Amino acid sequence: MNITENMQIKFGRVVLMGRPNTGKSTILNAILKQKVAITSPLPQTTRRNMRVVYSDSRGKIVFSDTPGIINKVDDLIGKQVNTEAPKEVGRADVVVCLVDISRPKSEEENKVLGLIRKTNAKKVLVYNKMDKARGSKDHLAEYKYLEDEFDDFIETSALKEKNVGGLLNIIFDLLPIGDPKEIEKDVEVLESKGGPLISMGSKEFVAEIIREKTYLFLREELPYTIFVAVDEIKDKRKLILIKASIYTSGDRYKKMIIGTAGKKIKEIGYNARKELELMSQRKVFLELTVKVDKHWQETETLNY
Ligand SMILES: Nc1nc2c(ncn2[C@@H]2O[C@H](COP(=O)(O)OP(=O)(O)OP(=O)(O)O)[C@@H](O)[C@H]2O)c(=O)[nH]1
Numbered sequence: 001m002n003i004t005e006n007m008q009i010k011f012g013r014v015v016l017m018g019r020p021n022t023g024k025s026t027i028l029n030a031i032l033k034q035k036v037a038i039t040s041p042l043p044q045t046t047r048r049n050m051r052v053v054y055s056d057s058r059g060k061i062v063f064s065d066t067p068g069i070i071n072k073v074d075d076l077i078g079k080q081v082n083t084e085a086p087k088e089v090g091r092a093d094v095v096v097c098l099v100d101i102s103r104p105k106s107e108e109e110n111k112v113l114g115l116i117r118k119t120n121a122k123k124v125l126v127y128n129k130m131d132k133a134r135g136s137k138d139h140l141a142e143y144k145y146l147e148d149e150f151d152d153f154i155e156t157s158a159l160k161e162k163n164v165g166g167l168l169n170i171i172f173d174l175l176p177i178g179d180p181k182e183i184e185k186d187v188e189v190l191e192s193k194g195g196p197l198i199s200m201g202s203k204e205f206v207a208e209i210i211r212e213k214t215y216l217f218l219r220e221e222l223p224y225t226i227f228v229a230v231d232e233i234k235d236k237r238k239l240i241l242i243k244a245s246i247y248t249s250g251d252r253y254k255k256m257i258i259g260t261a262g263k264k265i266k267e268i269g270y271n272a273r274k275e276l277e278l279m280s281q282r283k284v285f286l287e288l289t290v291k292v293d294k295h296w297q298e299t300e301t302l303n304y
């Protein structure tokens, strides 16, 4: 039988949750077949809830990517980031909970599970990073008992795009028929914020790409202390001119970001520019400045 025969169009909201680094943003990019969210090996790479629209012949879904929840946070921004996912979970028709099976289960998972237990939404458990979970790095068994709490489960590799289609099938199966008007309302809000797909104006998105590249080139060296602001985007016919600032909290960090003879900042700028050119199909001129602002965390948290 053709499975599409008795199919009903569905509308709903799906929220991705999990501790940091489990691959929430990576799997969202894989579902949309387009980069909408930045990813990195650092915890709480995603700092705000982000909504995007996915649609195919089966229906329309507003996906929310949320920042990973961590147990103990002492910095201001971390505390603020930790409040984001709980705000989003209440609106979910389906919650997708990602775990990283290449790492042992930890206390952090319990916090996420505690939140999920409070919702009436349908729940999917995703065993992600199956490509990496081999030999001593295979911790799948530690998560298995969680299946009882979930309506369905699947093993995936967001990075290698394995079983992403399978996950979407599960989501559509669990999704209620839903109200198209509600979803259209969400879509209108997203469009008013700068695009049908991305719930951020382009300035914010460009800033996110630069933050991703900063994380990429500084990795462990960089403490969790940067913030990127795009000051200007000018369309100059032949190219797009972008001026942006990377804020950090101390001179020591500023030196690290700039690097010896400006090597690091050049790498960051080059890679951000290449990606922005690929995305926009335009030539980009990117002017990056590193600034010290001890209070950026206070300023930034005011915007939450
Ligand atoms: N090997 C492997 N790596 C993955 C997979 N999915 C994600 N990653 C990597 O894991 C790291 C974290 O991925 P993210 O998508 O940023 O994780 P996240 O859950 O969004 O993290 P936060 O935003 O910090 O909560 C990145 O370096 C990804 O490339 C996977 O299936 N396999």
Ligand SMILES: [Mg+2]
Binding pocket: 024, 025, 026, 037, 038, 039, 045, 046, 065, 066, 067, 068
């Ligand atoms: Mg993320």
